[in-house]
Amino acid sequence: MPHFAHARVDLDAITDNARLLREHADGTPLMGVVKADGYGHGMVPAARALAAGGASWLGTALIKEALGLRAAGIDLPLLAWIVPPGEPVGSAIAAGIDLGVSDPALLEVIAGEARRLGRTARVHLKTDTGLNRGGVAFSAWPALVEEAARLQDAGVLRVIGVFSHFACADEPGHPSIGSQLSVFHEALELADKAGLDPEVRHISNSAALLTLPEARFDLVRAGIATYGINPIPGYSVSGLRPAMTLRSRVALTKRVPEGSGVSYGHRYRTDRETTLALIPLGYADGVPRAATNKGPVLLGGRRRTIAGTVCMDQFVVDVGDDAVEAGEYAVLFGDPGEYPGAATAEDWAEVLDTIPYEIVTRVGVRVPREYVGGAPAGRPETPPM
Known part of the structure; x- marks a missing residue:
């Protein structure tokens, strides 16, 4: 019998939403974001529903969330992008979890743990293109990508991705969008000059996925929209179903x-x-x-x-x-x-x-x-x- 009060979650809706968003992105590989307990829907059930809908990556904010997915037997490529000091970086490397790097000091911590474990760490370098939140400041970016290339050549780590995040993608036409895209292209050029060739470049969230085809690159990160909630006030997304x-x-x-x-x-x-x-x-x-x-x-x-x-x-x-x-x-x-x-x-x-x-x-x-x-x-x- 149902509980007296409960949140009913339709996993088929999440699966169908993921499929719909992949169609909107013209088949660009999709990362299903399951941070914050799957936006309150339940992290592990949501992850499985997203995978059934074609998500080929999963994303979390924290390492402990990512470790929970691995403990549940989910083995899709997985990125945890907020790594404060003291987090279990070694456990993440051992579990094959990709780590977001927003601070040059973190790159050295990851390298040290990788050497200790005898494993090659997987990292995504995050450049701050104008959100002024997480991400490496653009002034520090050239030195970061050069150091990452050196560590990659030494077999200590592998740069899987380069990424960033929009400030105003939910406001189509906002001038910051074009500015951030321009900075992101510059950051990618600097990474290329340093000898890096990441597998995935990604900046699109749900709102950008729907409205900015030029920002899809190699991967789109779909969060709130996969749960059937419109990321842009007043914007119609036919077919999305609240889960x-x-x-x-x-x-x-x-x-x-x-x-x-x-x-x-x-x-x-x-x-x-x-x-x-x-x-x-x-x-x-x-x-x-x-x-x-x-x-x-x-x-x-x-x-x-x-x-x-x-x-x-x-x-x-x-x-x-x-x-x-x-x-x-x-x-x-x-x-x-x-x-x-x-x-x-x-x-x-x-x-x-x-x-x-x-x-x-x-x-x-x-x-x-x-x-x-x-x-x-x-x-x-x-x-x-």
Whole structure:
């Protein structure tokens, strides 16, 4: 039986979204990004679903995430791109995990661990083309690629990739996009002059994959779009299906008189005699407290709004005189094709003045993930070449 409240994840939707995105990219190899527990959907099930949809690479933020994929038996090429000091670099090298290099000092750490293990490390050199976040500053890039070439010639490491990341790809036409592409080309030329010939050059995220064919290079990194969420506000991507539905059964209903204050602070007050429905999800489960008197909820066949303050474990919906009873499902967000009238993660993001990434990734660990679809054996299919 389903849990009282749960996040239902459609693995077939993730697989179909990956296939659709590969078509949009004209067959450019696709890296499925599964950081942050697969954007809240479950890292290992999402990775397998992405592989079944043709993803030939996987990407994580952290080494421990990548090691979790290897422990689950997933052997696709795998990149972990945030490597702070003290991370288990040796474990990553031993597991055949590619490491992103955003700091010249990290290159030396990787080289030292590779020598200790007697293994050749696999690295992707990240150049900062203008995001001014991770990545090697362009002024330090020539020295980095020369040192990487020296270490590669010595058999200590192998430069598998050169990559970067856009600042404003979700704003088509933003002037920074062309500027970053130009810097990326310069960085690639410098890597070539140093004697490096990376297997993959990559800069495209989901938004760039959809709108910038000139930025596809050898690999595209698809994150949020693989989970069926549009990465560009107002941009239509036909065929993408939201993979996650967050829903809960109603815990109880009660009839209250006109003028009743509801929840902490009485920030909502009934304007008539009405029925209140209690939903056992709250900010401990990822329902933002900022959704107070704002969050959309499908209940009793109608989209309604949270009534009063979102609490740690619960919130209330005013259903008027509608015949809503305990045990019925309330859908916070999901696929409107499956639940007509349901809000999407994008709808929640718009109401709360944030991005849909935050809506799905913040769904807490107390909310069980229940999976439908997916490969019967639970292992990825061989991705098409």
